[in-house]
Amino acid sequence: MNRRHFIQTSLAGAAFSALTPTLAKADTAELTAEGSVYYTQAKPGRWAAKAAGHLPRIEIDKSGDEIKVKVSTPHEMRGYEHYIVKHVLLNARYEFIDEKRFDPARDSVPVSEFTLKASPGERVHVLSLCNLHDLWLASAEL
Numbered sequence: 001m002n003r004r005h006f007i008q009t010s011l012a013g014a015a016f017s018a019l020t021p022t023l024a025k026a027d028t029a030e031l032t033a034e035g036s037v038y039y040t041q042a043k044p045g046r047w048a049a050k051a052a053g054h055l056p057r058i059e060i061d062k063s064g065d066e067i068k069v070k071v072s073t074p075h076e077m078r079g080y081e082h083y084i085v086k087h088v089l090l091n092a093r094y095e096f097i098d099e100k101r102f103d104p105a106r107d108s109v110p111v112s113e114f115t116l117k118a119s120p121g122e123r124v125h126v127l128s129l130c131n132l133h134d135l136w137l138a139s140a141e142l
């Protein structure tokens, strides 16, 4: 690298560094994932008319040391044309616990069940993914 190229590169890097905090701050302030990257009952975004058929429903059944989490999405399974791809169970910190993938050739309804060790009061989150209408999130307390 010759001296002239080094100086040009350094100046470009300095200029970029000077602009980056401003851009990052603006992006953070304007971006919100809920209602744009994933959808909820409160923020169904562009799929507001589709919320009823895409929000996952969560039923909690506590018995002994275990908690059963049953998830259903009231959505059709019309072959590979339009179906629920999977349910994903996340813990209170949105960390992956488990998932159930659906095959519309075999699964007539998008229902999944997960068994957890009892953690009363902890929250779980569920994602339901439609192949046409994106990703939906619902939450429940154990």
Ligand SMILES: [Fe+2]
Residues within 6 Å of the ligand: 054, 075, 082, 083, 130, 131, 132, 133
């Ligand atoms: Fe859908």
